[in-house]
Amino acid sequence: xxxxxxxxxxxxxxxxxxxxxxxxxxxxxxxxxxxxxxxxxxxxxxxxxxxxxxxxxxxxxxxxxxxxxxxxxxxxxxxxxxxxxxxxxxxxxxxxxxxxxxxxxxxxxxxxxxxxxxxxxxxxxxxxxxxxxxxxxxxxxxxxxxxxxxxxxxxxxxxxxxxxxxxxxxxxxxxxxxxxxxxxxxxxxxxxxxxxxxxxxxxxxxxxxxxxxxxxxxxxxxxxxxxxxxxxxxxxxxxxxxxxxxxxxxxxxxxxxxxxxxxxxxxxxxxxxxxxxxxxxxxxxxxxxxxxxxxxxxxxxxxxxxxxxxxxx
Numbered sequence: 001x002x003x004x005x006x007x008x009x010x011x012x013x014x015x016x017x018x019x020x021x022x023x024x025x026x027x028x029x030x031x032x033x034x035x036x037x038x039x040x041x042x043x044x045x046x047x048x049x050x051x052x053x054x055x056x057x058x059x060x061x062x063x064x065x066x067x068x069x070x071x072x073x074x075x076x077x078x079x080x081x082x083x084x085x086x087x088x089x090x091x092x093x094x095x096x097x098x099x100x101x102x103x104x105x106x107x108x109x110x111x112x113x114x115x116x117x118x119x120x121x122x123x124x125x126x127x128x129x130x131x132x133x134x135x136x137x138x139x140x141x142x143x144x145x146x147x148x149x150x151x152x153x154x155x156x157x158x159x160x161x162x163x164x165x166x167x168x169x170x171x172x173x174x175x176x177x178x179x180x181x182x183x184x185x186x187x188x189x190x191x192x193x194x195x196x197x198x199x200x201x202x203x204x205x206x207x208x209x210x211x212x213x214x215x216x217x218x219x220x221x222x223x224x225x226x227x228x229x230x231x232x233x234x235x236x237x238x239x240x241x242x243x244x245x246x247x248x249x250x251x252x253x254x255x256x257x258x259x260x261x262x263x264x265x266x267x268x269x270x271x272x273x274x275x276x277x278x279x280x281x282x283x284x285x286x287x288x289x290x291x292x293x294x295x296x297x298x299x300x301x302x303x304x305x306x307x308x309x310x311x312x313x
Contacts, residue, residue: 004067006031006158006189007052011061014047014213021047023213024061029191029206031157034184036200037193039210045193046086048210049160052191053083066157082151086163088143096122096138096146097131100153107154121149125179141172148179159183161192177203222271231256231268234279237292241265245288252282264292 007029014022022044029035037045050056051063054074063070065077091099097118104114122128125145130138138146144164151159164180165173180203183190194200200207201221208218217224238245241260249267250258254274259266269279276295283290 005029005064006033006066007035007191008064009048009052009062012048012051012063013060014044014051014056014058021213022051022059025210025213025215027208027215027218029189031189032187033206034180034190034192034204036204036207037191037210038195038200038207039193040195043195043210044213045195045210046162049083049162049191049193052077052158053081053160054078055083079154080157081160082154082156082158083160084147084151084162084164086166088147091135094135095132096127096135099135099146100149103150104153109153117153121152124152124182125149126175139172141168141175144168144172144176145179148176152183157189159188159190159192161190163193163195165194232271232276233296234267234269234276235292235294235296236265236267236283236288236290237263238265239289239291240287245286248286249283249288252279252286254279 005028007027009025009027012022012025012027013020025044025048027035037048039045047056051059051070052065054070054077057071057074066080068076068080070077094102100118100121101114104118105111109117119128122131125148127142127145127149130142130146135143135146148161148164161180165176168176180190180192184203192200192203204221206218206220207224209216209224246258246260246265249255249265252274254270256268256270259268267279269276274282280290280293283293
């Protein structure tokens with residue numbers, strides 16, 4: 001028998017008074033997946049995550065976590081999840097160690113096991129050297145890592161991370177991303193929200209793009225880009241950039257255009273027709289002497305604009 005989905009949502013609707021924040025979302029997240037929930041502020045991401053965290057009991061539709069109903073089995077659900085909201089909270093006069101001891105007790109971790117568990121999560125989040133530092137004195141990035149350490153104390157099956165890199169400087173953002181990659185390799189199921197689109201592209205197995213409470217696209221990054229028929233730009237530098245070679249490259253099926261720049265060519269591909277690897281092979285067959293072959297990263301902002309407004313750059 002297959003293990004139950006980590007998350008199963010059917011026709012979820014959340015309203016605040018007359019305002020409908022979530023309008024009939026349905027979503028499956030298998031165990032072990034990293035699902036990126038992407039959309040602008042106010043799109044309904046936090047409301048959906050709060051439902052799964054058992055903090056938003058007023059909703060319509062169905063929400064299940066690890067086979068358990070969020071409404072009828074909230075305590076059992078809480079034992080399976082680690083929820084990290086988009087704010088840290090106020091914990092004056094506590095050190096990192098005291099902060100984690102407090103939550104370990106709240107999670108009912110036996111007292112004789114607590115120090116070992118706390119040492120493990122401090123090591124995982126690279127905060128061992130800050131164990132005796134006051135929480136208030138930590139940088140924003142370290143607070144985010146401490147918050148992650150907290151939600152890992154009881155070894156949850158599902159992590160619900162609401163904007164975990166919000167407000168971080170570039171270095172701290174990279175540190176949090178590397179930590180999430182490590183958790184992914186440990187087999188954790190992660191639902192992570194962000195309004196910064198490119199942030200999740202390296203991390204997620206699938207993404208869902210949400211706008212004004214509705215899911216406008218869902219799938220792997222490549223699925224979404226193929227569906228949108230967006231063009232991938234490849235930057236080329238060649239030893240033999242002759243006009244005759246350029247003409248032959250333009251004739252390769254799947255090449256949309258070739259723009260000759262000062263020191264390189266910028267080639268646009270229809271990836272649903274010609275993959276990046278096949279394009280490289282076609283260049284070799286055309287006797288191109290390649291000194292640089294650099295595909296541009298998928299432009300998620302472009303995808304988001306096309307999906308939500310029907311247009312693209």
